[in-house]
Amino acid sequence: MSKIERDPVTGYTTTGHDWNGIKELNSPIPRAVIIFIIVTHLAALIGWILLPTWPLGRTFTKGVLEVDQKTDLAADIAAANTARADWMARMATLDFDAIRADPDLMARALETAAPLFGQNCEPCHGKNGIGGPGFPQLSDNAWIWGGTSEDISKTITVGINSAHPDSRFAQMPAFGRDEMLDRTQIGMMTSYVQSLSNGFIANDPSEAATLFQDNCAACHGEDARGVEGTGALNLTDAAWIYGGDAASIWQTLMNGREGHMPTWQSRLSTADIRMLALYVEAMPGKLQ
Incomplete structure (x- = not known):
């Protein structure tokens, strides 16, 4: 029978383990730890009884309180x-002038539209509508399909080159790929279009200007300022969707462009679309 050894300082017995003269004491678990374990187990037991807890195949125990966060x-x-x-119904039925004239309703529209824009528009048009390659900036005054709330609302509703039967439609021809212009002419047109940002020159007798009038003016206008509502850009300002450098313009002329914006009619309510239209119309930079 082994001899029980007791530590002379603490009075606790030893476990018999010895590491180079250091002996392990058989000290009891602190009372606070025992109380903590008891309390937590009691809390868990009460939770099992009161709250949804245990999975049972396709269902689970509902608990006495029948708490259901989904409900x-x-x-x-x-x-x-x-x-x-009430105010959502007014948002869906009042004309835009009436909404703008109501400060409380307008404030509600802008506040509600901000997260809608972040969830649905920001992935393409960027934070605060700054745009990006292939996606137009919304916080300036350069508009392709019109920048009023009415115009913006329609664009959001039907989309551009979308599956909606009333979709807006626009396509830039591939002048080079489809052999409407040769590479030399594409080069001349690239330089000419890039120069338009410095201002359009009326009655320009150059070959490049003639090529522009013959091939581009029908959509972009004889003065290259675009025709709002046709999808053709104003080429005389600093706003570019696909880039205004020579390489980007060359690619556009060579291979064409066809942007796409989905129809949001099946995803957003009429009131949501109208609030978004007001929000985009009021974005910073519009009146600068």
Whole structure:
């Protein structure tokens, strides 16, 4: 029978383990730890009884309180929709001038549209509508299909080159790929189009200007300022969708362009679309 050894300082017995003269004491678990373990186990047991806890195949135990966060969330959403039903109905039916004339309604529209823009528009048009390669900037005054709330609302609704039956349509021909212009002419047109940002020269007798009038003026206008509502850009300003450098213009003339914007009619409500239109119309930079 082994001899029980007791530590003379603490009074605790030893476990018999010895490491180079250092002996392990058989000290009891602190009372605070025991109390903590008991309390946490009791809390877990109470939680199992009161709250949804254990999976049971395709279902789970509901708990005495029958707490259901999905139901609570649905109820909260329904309450929020009810609370804003009145002004949302006005948003969907009033004309834009009437909405702008109502400060409270306009404030609600801009506040509500901000997250809508972030969720649905920002991935392409960028934060604050700054645009990016292939996607036009929305915070300036350069518009292809019109920059009023009415025009913007229609564009959001039907899209551009989308599946909507009333979609806006625009396509830049591939002058080089489809052999409408040869490479020399493409080069001349590239330099000419790039120079338009410095101002259009009327009655320009150059060959490049003649090529422009013969091939481009029908869409971009004889003065190269574009025709709003046709999808043709103003080539005399600093706003470019695909880039205004020589290489980008060459690619555009050679291979053409065909942008795409989806129709949002099936995803957003009429009120949502109209709020977004007001939000985009009011973006910083519009009146500068």
